[in-house]
Amino acid sequence: MVADASGKSSPLISLCAGGTAGGVEAFCTYPFEFAKTRVQLYGHGSSRNPFRIVGQVVKEEGLSALYKGCSTMIVGSIGKDAIRFVAFDSIRKMFEDPETHTLGPAQSIMSGMVAGVVSSTAIVTPTERIKTALIDDAKTLQRFRSPWHCVATLAQEQGLRRALYAGYVTTTLKQIGTTGFRLGSYSIIKDWERSRGYNVDGPLASFANGAAAGTITTLATQPFDTVKTKAQQAKAVGTMDAVRIIMAEDGFFKGFWRGTVMRLGRTVMAGGILFTANEQAAKMLRALLGPQYQ
Template identity: 80%
Template structure:
């Protein structure tokens, strides 16, 4: 999140607002996440339209199947976005200009990357592992009764470390790229808008646009989400392959399997349409919800 120049955001507000935004975003966009994961795991009969994938799942497996693993995703998103927003805000405060409260592009992206490592280690890899295993299991053996049962079963079969941290390397690389590009590009856009005459110069007769308002926040977040998806899709595809319920080996084994199945470009960018549909919406929803949640939590806590 990028705080305005007149009101600095405390770590507590960043934590609460980020968690609130993460939960809202995860619930609203989960069908796209489900469709993307299914395509990355199985190709889903060559269907590339996310709405058709969702429709086929509802028709064949019922509506509840579409939200398999959603509770894990929501919990993970609350924790992930709480951690990465507070980490990003804390890191950027160390490097920002004390007068304008802005960062250079390289500093914005670097701050996001560091926040990505923190969030991947603390919350993202474990919750992504369980979510992916649940989605895979819903298509195959259907033996997991709940996220906790899934965790207990995988721990017994594969050991605690692999049960929670399978795919850590690719997940962390994805989070470095995702958080770096998403928060970094969003921060760059907000800083540019703060300096831009189009948004701020009243003397030239240009109407002021509220850069913290929902419309601008959604547009900035959607653009940041698009950039993020295209740049980090290969990491996401390999991560999904490694984290399926049935063990497939390590990161290199998963990458080789993907290339053998579909080739380099088609394989590594498998599920891009589904993920793009989700991340464009997710980016808009996440940053809009975060901006509005920040205002609400400030009022609630009197800050």
């Protein structure tokens, strides 16, 4: 993913570039994430237009409300993308062709899936849980004063494990699918273009390939994201309870693909930003750190 011409990549470069890309992407696209989460929590009774949701929140709750929970997501995104880029690059090295430094489609997707499990367990589930609880609380009881206060309150009421790892199964399934499809499809597209002599290292190519990977990812994994959001609201809701609530409210297609427009708007842009920032950060870090970190 963050490789030089020989196909090799330093774990330090992958870690720093992935973390930088995750933070940039999270901040730039958070209003879409906020709108998507609101629709997934309360979508059966409100507008599904992301721009209308954003406008309503600004009018009723103020501009700052759009970034409720953003700091948690930025921290989570820095850690998540740092970990999954390192994991993906490390796993990719084990399976890639030693001469061409490319992977087959199945190997690319499998490498991404394993990276998804690692990132979900290490950082994604806790930060997603806190972010979702903060967004839910801002709409309802408004009792959480900060991310730390949110964690302390939920831990006291529900226990630390549930406070941080509610929705772990669906979050991990989502990360397996998301990371597998996103990193896997990006790698497949990039390897295919490189094999045909196209320049894949420029910002425009990185953005276009990342946006395409984001579209594929969103459509394939939306049900997991919807159930995950419902299971991570402020009050304790089990995974199967979340499934039943969604089915009762909106039915199968309308319910499980709730928030697709918002998430698609975010992930298409996020995919472009993420991979472009990652590639450019890697280039700058390699130039700054010298050949020993190539």
